[in-house]
Amino acid sequence: MDVNGGKRIMNFTDNMVLVCTGRDTARAAGSGLKVLHLCLGVTENGALRRTQLPTAKARSYLGLCDLPRQLQTVNAPRIAADLTYEAKRTEALGVFADFERDVPVCRELLAAVDKALFEADIPFYVPIASRQAVQHATLTVDTAISGGSLTERVSSLQGMYGAKRIAAFLHPVSSDFVLPSETPDGTVLSPEERQALLNRTGSQTFFSRELCAKYFTYTDENSRAHFVLFDDDTTMQAKLAQLSGCGVRTVFALYPDAERLLNLP
Incomplete structure (x- = not known):
């Protein structure tokens, strides 16, 4: 891989999922790539809510935003059932829980969603930090590391959890x-x-x-x-090449980051 220019990594876009909110969602769907629409959340009363309607231009992944910080308890089985229903109704390719906090209420909900989506045969993705809350979900690894080796980190996690359970989040x-x-x-x-x-x-x-x-x-x-x-365009391309070499099958990327990298319309 020529990090100073060279050919662009376009053959890896089949594995890329564009993470979007708001107006970016329709634009990303127009690219022909898979889209993760962060369109679901949980209310302060602990009920599932739609923050936006899922894009109708393409089948997409549903994104569940982090829980409100003041929320202490949830009816986890009810939310898991509602989320599973929504995923089936929209024919979603999978569900991504964009949770940043590892607290009891988040772990309780993730465990219930993990079980419900697994039984429904719907792929579920969570950040690697939430790995202790789930048994079946695919774990996403952030590529923005400041020490060690990206390839060794991904390979080590694949050895621990299985290659099919490791995805990546391309983060500059x-x-x-x-x-x-x-x-x-x-x-x-x-x-x-x-x-x-x-x-x-x-x-x-x-x-x-x-x-x-x-x-x-x-x-x-x-x-x-x-x-x-x-990072710049060339290092992001190099990361895609390393992830591909490790056999990573799904890479999430924020739409603004991927837009320039892949010359998206």
Whole structure:
């Protein structure tokens, strides 16, 4: 794979699912690719609700947004049954739970949904952080890592849970780390902030095959060393190639990120 240009990874789009909300959903459906529509949520009273109507232009995955933070209890079996009914009614390709918190009420609901969708033979996807709440769901791995190796991470999880239970979320990274870094996150930089920093420092960029991302280093006015890790179109393509090589069969990507990468209309 030529990270400095080369051919675009277009043959992998059969495995890509565009994650959308609002107006992006109709535009993404027009691309001919699969779409994940984040159109479902749970009310403060613990009932399933539609935040938007699913797109009628294409069969899609249904996305369930995270629970309200003030919600302490839910009727998990009822929500699971309602969600299963909605997935069947819309002939959804699957359901994705976009949960970011690992708290008891989320685990309870995920476990009930996992059971109901498995019995209905409907694919279910959750973030890897929610793995302890489910027995059957496919686990999605974020590609935005700041240490180790992307290929080794995916391969290790496939060995633990089975290759068919691992999917990926193509998430571009752009972060500034003060070295030595005490967190895996760093300070998020916009593309404009990163380019301005690169212009000011005159640093040279390099490509990390392990992280599958580009980076540069600089020293600030307080003599602190910094490590800036970032993605662009070429590294996103390289990540798709690595995921394909690992046998990952489903890759989710936010529509704005995939739009430029794949030259979508």
